Amino acid sequence: MNRRLWGFLGAGLLVAFLLAGVVSSFASSHPDGLDSSLREGCTFDADDTLVGGSCPAQQERDHEIGGPLADYGIAGLGDGLLSTGLSGILGVVLTFAVGGGGFWLLRRRQPAGSPDTAVED
Structure with missing residues (x-):
C-alpha cells in the first residue's frame, strides 16, 4: 500500500480513538x-x-x-471515565481488526503466473 493510504488509515484511526476514548465520556x-x-x-x-x-x-x-464490556465500560475498573474511554478504544481496535481482516481475506489477488501490473510510487 502507498503512503497516502496509510496516512488516511492512520488519521481515521486517530479520529476514531479520540471520539471513542474522549468524546464518549461526555455522552448524555x-x-x-x-x-x-x-x-x-x-x-x-x-x-x-x-x-x-x-x-x-x-x-x-x-x-x-x-x-x-457490558454497560459501555470495562468490568473491574472503578473509574467510570477511564472505563468508558478504554472500552471505546478497545471497541475501535476490535472493529478495525475484524473489518480489516475481512477486507484482507476478500481482497483481489493476481492469478498465479500473470504479469504484475506496474506500480508507481
Whole structure:
C-alpha cells in the first residue's frame, strides 16, 4: 500500500480513538428513545429507582450475558471515565481488526503466473 493510504488509515484511526476514548465520556446520561419509551407510565424516585406506575420497564432484568464490556465500560475498573474511554478504544481496535481482516481475506489477488501490473510510487 502507498503512503497516502496509510496516512488516511492512520488519521481515521486517530479520529476514531479520540471520539471513542474522549468524546464518549461526555455522552448524555439521559435515556435514549428506546429507554425513554420503555419508561413511559412509570414513576421514579430521585435515585432513578422504579417506585410505581405501569410500564414495560417493570419487566427489566439484569443482563443475562454480562461480559467484560457490558454497560459501555470495562468490568473491574472503578473509574467510570477511564472505563468508558478504554472500552471505546478497545471497541475501535476490535472493529478495525475484524473489518480489516475481512477486507484482507476478500481482497483481489493476481492469478498465479500473470504479469504484475506496474506500480508507481
